[in-house]
Amino acid sequence: MxxxxxxxxxxxxxxxxxxxxxxxxxxxxxxxxxxxxxxxxxxxxxxxxxxxxxxxxxxxxxxxxxxxxxxxxxxxxxxxxxxxxxxxxxxxxxxxxxxxxxxxxxxxxxxxxxxxxxxxxxxxxxxxxxxxxxxxxxxxxxxxxxxxxxxxxxxxxxxxxxxxxxxxxxxxxxxxxxxxATAPRRKRRNHRGADLIGARLRGADLRGADLRGAYLIAADLTGADLRLADLIGADFRDAELAGADLTGSLFLTQAQLNAARGDASTKLPPALTRPSHWAA
Structure with missing residues (x-):
């Protein structure tokens, strides 16, 4: 639901x-x-x-x-x-x-x-x-x-x-x-399937990163830049997305957002909406 x-x-x-x-x-x-x-x-x-x-x-x-x-x-x-x-x-x-x-x-x-x-x-x-x-x-x-x-x-x-x-x-x-490939080359890191549970990624520049299937449970992504990051299957349960930039991220779904925590300053792709349980 x-x-x-x-x-x-x-x-x-x-x-x-x-x-x-x-x-x-x-x-x-x-x-x-x-x-x-x-x-x-x-x-x-x-x-x-x-x-x-x-x-x-x-x-x-x-x-x-x-x-x-x-x-x-x-x-x-x-x-x-x-x-x-x-x-x-x-x-x-x-x-x-x-x-x-x-x-x-x-x-x-x-x-x-x-x-x-x-x-x-x-x-x-x-x-x-x-x-x-x-x-x-x-x-x-x-x-x-x-x-x-x-x-x-x-x-x-x-x-x-x-x-x-x-x-x-x-x-x-x-x-x-x-x-x-259109993201800055030095930013295109491979974190596919990585264990990033609880990771401190506040303000991280993750543009163009491969985060497919990454475990980002309870990770702190406050203010992180996730533009052009591939997010298929990434586990965002209880991840902190306050102020994060997800515009232009690849293959993000509403379910992933609903599992995370964010606020009014979180930037979202136009096809997705801000979950009602997020902080104002």
Whole structure:
């Protein structure tokens, strides 16, 4: 359940890739497994509805998720997969009124989410001037991915989405290299997959850095410059982003922002919004 402003419109046409909970059958509240932790106040098996899910598929504690111990719900983002599965793949037939759809629907949802996440990245990649040599390949990859999202439920349930994701990942890596090459050479450091938990990076110049999959949990990035940094898969849980410059960062998602801490001085890409729980 996104913790950002649902009315904000991404500048590059990614509106359809934003979660629309009003048109979803509460799929993230049913299909996924929850493990009791600091992020979730209970254990829940995949396929079992969350105790907070109402009959109308709305969350009964949506405005109190963080105070009730469900901060993980405010971080999760389906990239619009929920409404796609609910309203298009299953044409508005929900798992409560038609229980026979439930098992397959819960299999399809995580596949669709991965496809929509790839569409988010590919759409962003096509906005990058430095990646123009790859635009034709990126458009083909986006078209193929979009066609996959329109597949029948049975095909989606059996799709080898990991194989498709691997192919797109290679293309996005090439895109990243072209974009980051425009940053000052001495700044393009490789921190891919690095353990930067709790790192003191206040004011750091990270322009063009490769931070793919980096562990930035509770890192202090106050005032850091992250322009042109590749942030795919970087773990920003409880990272301090007050005053950080994320404009022009590569492949940042709303979920990553929702997991972090920031304030009114944090500079964001136009396609993303300031989380409501951030400091004023």
């Amino acid at each position: 996104p913790d950002d402003d649902p009315t904000a419109v991404p500048a590059d046409g990614r509106l359809a890739l934003r979660a629309d909970c009003a048109n979803c059958f509460g799929l993230c509240c049913v299909a996924l497994t929850l493990t009791a932790s600091a992020d979730f106040a209970m254990n829940k098996e995949a396929g079992k509805p969350c105790r907070n899910l109402r009959d109308d598929f709305r969350c009964g504690i949506h405005t109190r998720l963080r105070s009730e111990g469900f901060s993980g719900c405010t971080v999760y983002d389906c990239f619009g997969a929920g409404q796609k599965v609910s309203q298009e793949t299953y044409a508005g037939r929900d798992w409560r009124r038609e229980p026979s759809t439930a098992q397959q629907m819960f299999q399809v949802f995580p596949v669709m989410r991965q496809l929509h996440e790839l569409l988010w990245y590919l759409t962003e990649a096509l906005t990058l001037p430095a990646a123009e040599p790859l635009h034709a390949e990126l458009r083909r990859a986006r078209d193929v991915t979009e066609r996959l999202t329109d597949s029948p439920a049975g095909s989606l349930a059996e799709l080898d989405v990991s194989a498709h994701r691997d192919g797109v990942a290679t293309l996005l890596q090439r895109t990243s290299e072209l974009a980051r």
